[in-house]
Amino acid sequence: MKLEIITDPNPILREPAEPVVDFDMSLQQLIDNMVETMREGNGVGLAAPQVGISKQIIVCELDNNIQGESIKKESPYQPFPLTAICNPKITEYSKEKCKMVEGCLSFPGYELVVKRPKTITIEGQDRYGEKIVINADKLYARVMQHEFDHLNSTLLIDHLEEIDTVLFAGGDFALKTLEYLNTDKQYNLKAVVTTSQYATIRGKTDDVNNVKKLARKFGLKVIEAKTLNDKQIKNKIKNLKASLGVVVDFSLIIPKQIIDFFEHGIINIHPSILPKYRGSSPIQATILNGDKYAGVSIILINEQMDAGPIIAQYKVKLNGKENYPILKQYLSELGASLLLDTIPYYLTGEIKPRKQKESRVSYCNTIKKKDGEIFFDTDPVAIDRKVRAYKPWPGVYIQLDGMRVTICSAHIDKEKNLIIDKVKPAGKNEMSYQDFVNGYKTELTFSKKTDSIKTN
Ligand code: CO
Numbered sequence: 001m002k003l004e005i006i007t008d009p010n011p012i013l014r015e016p017a018e019p020v021v022d023f024d025m026s027l028q029q030l031i032d033n034m035v036e037t038m039r040e041g042n043g044v045g046l047a048a049p050q051v052g053i054s055k056q057i058i059v060c061e062l063d064n065n066i067q068g069e070s071i072k073k074e075s076p077y078q079p080f081p082l083t084a085i086c087n088p089k090i091t092e093y094s095k096e097k098c099k100m101v102e103g104c105l106s107f108p109g110y111e112l113v114v115k116r117p118k119t120i121t122i123e124g125q126d127r128y129g130e131k132i133v134i135n136a137d138k139l140y141a142r143v144m145q146h147e148f149d150h151l152n153s154t155l156l157i158d159h160l161e162e163i164d165t166v167l168f169a170g171g172d173f174a175l176k177t178l179e180y181l182n183t184d185k186q187y188n189l190k191a192v193v194t195t196s197q198y199a200t201i202r203g204k205t206d207d208v209n210n211v212k213k214l215a216r217k218f219g220l221k222v223i224e225a226k227t228l229n230d231k232q233i234k235n236k237i238k239n240l241k242a243s244l245g246v247v248v249d250f251s252l253i254i255p256k257q258i259i260d261f262f263e264h265g266i267i268n269i270h271p272s273i274l275p276k277y278r279g280s281s282p283i284q285a286t287i288l289n290g291d292k293y294a295g296v297s298i299i300l301i302n303e304q305m306d307a308g309p310i311i312a313q314y315k316v317k318l319n320g321k322e323n324y325p326i327l328k329q330y331l332s333e334l335g336a337s338l339l340l341d342t343i344p345y346y347l348t349g350e351i352k353p354r355k356q357k358e359s360r361v362s363y364c365n366t367i368k369k370k371d372g373e374i375f376f377d378t379d380p381v382a383i384d385r386k387v388r389a390y391k392p393w394p395g396v397y398i399q400l401d402g403m404r405v406t407i408c409s410a411h412i413d414k415e416k417n418l419i420i421d422k423v424k425p426a427g428k429n430e431m432s433y434q435d436f437v438n439g440y441k442t443e444l445t446f447s448k449k450t451d452s453i454k455t456n
Contacts, residue, residue, distance in 0.1 A: 047150030
């Protein structure tokens with residue numbers, strides 16, 4: 001029978017467990033149920049207090065045939081046999097310790113870097129009361145220490161060691177990362193390094209740096225920089241004594257000297273499947289090229305732009321209707337969660353960064369105002385992509401007898417004809433295409449070409 005797992009917070013998880021005295025039928029039943037519950041929950045270990053029973057019993061197992069393909073394929077973890085121990089004592093710990101990412105069935109979705117002795121000797125009784133001694137190493141040793149903790153009211157969260165982190169960010173793509181880093185207790189965000197960004201709105205100079213605004217709202221230290229090649233700025237960053245840097249949507253080049261301040265380097269979220277689309281407009285390039293997939297890459301930065309080794313990647317299928325703001329928002333959330341999921345495994349070495357394949361590198365350009373101009377012989381499919389990619393900036397426009405008409409929204413029908421939905425003639429408000437046709441007595445017709453651009 002599967003039992004209900006108690007999740008934190010719950011006072012039962014904080015009560016020291018009582019020794020097992022009777023090795024009777026009800027104990028056998030309880031152990032069988034614990035094993036079933038552990039397997040059903042895809043866990044590798046379970047302690048009796050987690051199912052609401054304050055007894056000194058732990059079970060653990062890593063069987064690749066039960067825990068599934070995903071573990072077998074990706075993991076360097078050695079399987080270990082089904083083990084049930086009552087009244088365990090750890091009699092020896094190795095001096096050597098190692099770090100690994102740990103989860104807990106009582107903390108769903110939580111993964112922490114935990115440092116523990118690499119090998120242990122554990123003594124106790126088996127399910128029939130016979131004395132057992134187990135020498136365990138690696139994951140086996142770790143799991144038993146974790147479960148042993150549960151019997152002594154110690155929880156995963158008690159092992160939390162904060163990772164001192166600095167975020168380098170300027171644009172809105174970084175807002176989710178800032179929010180997640182600030183919320184996750186595992187990170188101690190020591191400062192946000194950002195650039196000064198101002199825009200003139202209705203004659204007033206306005207601070208448009210949303211990263212800075214959010215960082216201040218969270219009460220974080222903000223360092224504003226025009227360049228990072230400045231001795232004072234360098235010293236400020238160095239004095240933060242952070243071990244990890246994260247850089248997202250940041251327009252300044254980070255000099256090697258600053259990268260080296262961070263023991264674990266600086267990690268970046270790049271919204272493309274690298275080495276595809278290195279450069280400053282990967283999301284737009286994905287839409288402009290009609291790609292079937294978009295994605296995010298988590299990389300370790302080096303001195304070359306977007307060229308560092310890859311720590312993790314995630315690919316998403318597109319429906320061909322996405323525009324830049326929507327895809328950017330989606331990828332910013334995806335990138336931020338992938339980043340936070342990945343960092344612990346990177347820090348423990350359970351994920352090793354791998355080099356980008358230089359033979360497959362492609363680049364995307366910095367977008368200029370002029371890129372938004374189209375002509376009557378521009379391919380309709382290309383126009384649709386441009387309208388989606390260049391929203392809100394630079395926008396897509398055509399010169400019509402000296403008047404600039406912006407195409408605000410459009411789509412492609414089944415016959416690959418361009419259907420214009422909304423336009424904005426210069427100096428006028430946005431209007432439906434039909435109102436435009438009626439008012440200006442003219443149509444915008446883009447002919448389909450047979451030697452059409454590739455629609456991969
Ligand atoms: Co646990």
